[in-house]
Amino acid sequence: MRILVLNADYPRFLAWFYGRHGGLESASYAAQMAARNASLFGVADFYSRNFAALGHVAAEIHVNNTWLQTAWAREHGMAFEAPAAANAERRALPGWVQRIATPFKPMLRPLARKIGLSPKLDGRTEKILLAQIEDFRPDLVLNQDTFYIDTSFMRRVRAIGNPVLIGQVGIEPSRGEDWTVYDLMISQLPTTVNAFRKLGVRSELNHLAFEPSILGALPQAPEPDVDVSFVGTVSTDHRQRIALLEAVAERYDLKLWGNLPRSVAASSPLHRCFQGEVWGVEMYQTLRRSRITLNSHIDFANREAGNMRLFEATGVGAFLLTDFKENLDTLFAPDREVAVWRSIDECLDVIESCLRNHSGRAEIARAGQARTLAQHTYRHRAAEILGLADGPRANR
The missing domain is CATH 3.40.50.2000 (Glycogen Phosphorylase B;)
Structure with missing residues (x-):
């Protein structure tokens, strides 16, 4: 089975990461991905490496890493230029807007997620991501950032070979989203699992984990x-x-x-x-x-x-x-x-x-x-996810 994992990184981490690795934004996709994984931040490549260890072809895409994604586009004949790494946290909005909004971000973020106003993919990012999905042709897509990569985009992913779609989320579902696009929603919190079930979406418990190779x-x-x-x-x-x-x-x-x-x-x-x-x-x-x-x-x-x-x-x-x-x-x-x-x-x-x-x-x-x-390792969690995915795959 071919498994694709979609993820998004904190902008503050990206600013720190590329600031620490001068010139990395101009490196190849493989070199940037290797450096990103070596940072050990977040889930790195922990899901994909364990899906691979269980006998599958697996890859991860960090969808909001502009420099990484631009490198992939460049290497596949798509003409895009990445912004300077120093502008990582400010590229989305003018400076005066950033200054006004900053004090209110902690208060607005939960509301934005609840009513479905979280940051979304822009047209450029969508184009690259769709090309990557077309190129990989996954049988299963695990979306780990269901707020950045919304349900409307996942419907477009569904059209590319009809893969099994699994979403992973740790808080209550956003309003205004049609979560039925997913074959399965997984969460570490029973409350979240129950919230999705009430919406008529199959949902199961799947906890977070630790990757032993970190040691x-x-x-x-x-x-x-x-x-x-x-x-x-x-x-x-x-x-x-x-x-x-x-x-x-x-x-x-x-x-x-x-x-x-x-x-x-x-x-x-x-x-x-x-x-x-x-x-x-x-x-x-x-x-x-x-x-x-x-x-x-x-x-x-x-x-x-x-x-x-x-x-x-x-x-x-x-x-x-x-x-x-x-x-x-x-x-x-x-x-x-x-x-x-x-x-x-x-x-x-x-x-x-x-x-x-x-x-x-x-x-x-x-x-x-x-x-x-x-x-509680990612090998355990990857095996659990594969077991949970068997139901939707059997119905294809």
């Missing part, structure tokens, strides 16, 4: 020099997370890596904790140098666990202190494979006791890593 690609593990870390997003979608981090910052030497939006009050203790953003390799090394790394799910998750941090942190052997969720024990054994907190006060107490208990932290970290490597 061989990382530099030597650094000595722990950070008492408490948090690595991830802070936004208006994470009110509980912000409250937790502010409480931790008042009592402990918290280090925060990620973004710090303008919506965070100037008086917030998080400002003194902020260390900037880390991506891929640097993100994993930050987790490894932390005596305790924190997890707090997005508010929408409610009582359900399943975010990427669960698997990234445990996968590299970090000690993870995560918020307790009703389904957490289906993924990890609370207090044996991950430490848990049920309230902010409990989290503060657990940090206090765990900072003094080095052997206890090490035991939980080892057990958490063992569980992830045994049950």
Whole structure:
């Protein structure tokens, strides 16, 4: 079977990535793709490499990577020029619009997704992507960014050989979309699965994961020099997370890596904790140098666990202190494979006791890593997706 995985990257990551690799935007498609995968950011090529290991032909397309996509177009006789890498975050809108909109982005983003106004493919990007799909002729397409690549575009994909279409999404469905174009929607959250089923769309649970080959690609593990870390997003979608981090910052030497939006009050203790953003390799090394790394799910998750941090942190052997969720024990054994907190006060107490208990932290970290490597890898998830796809394929 020929499997094509569609993905989109954060613009901030792309700006950082091409800024770090001067001249890469002019390199070949293969060279840019190899560098992108070596960054280990996000899911890299983890799905495609595991589909391939299971006996299939698989490839990944990073649909909003202008420089990568332009390289493919150039090599296939399509005349497009890429913008300078330095303009990665500003190419979409004039500067004055960017300046006015920036303070409101955290508030507007959830609403835009909910009503279907998220960024979409432009005509140039569509033309390249359709040509790539025509060239690859997939039997199955896994769309991992259903907001950037909307249902109207997926109907055009359907017309190219009638492949099985699977969408992967971690939040509630956007309004105004005809999700029935998909043969299957997968999500790590049961609430999202149920929301799609209510819309008459087949939907199944499929969790996120960790790629074991990361361990061989990382530099030597650094000595722990950070008492408490948090690595991830802070936004208006994470009110509980912000409250937790502010409480931790008042009592402990918290280090925060990620973004710090303008919506965070100037008086917030998080400002003194902020260390900037880390991506891929640097993100994993930050987790490894932390005596305790924190997890707090997005508010929408409610009582359900399943975010990427669960698997990234445990996968590299970090000690993870995560918020307790009703389904957490289906993924990890609370207090044996991950430490848990049920309230902010409990989290503060657990940090206090765990900072003094080095052997206890090490035991939980080892057990958490063992569980992830045994049950939560991309090989496991790829096999699950193939099993779920058998139904739609049998009906073709």
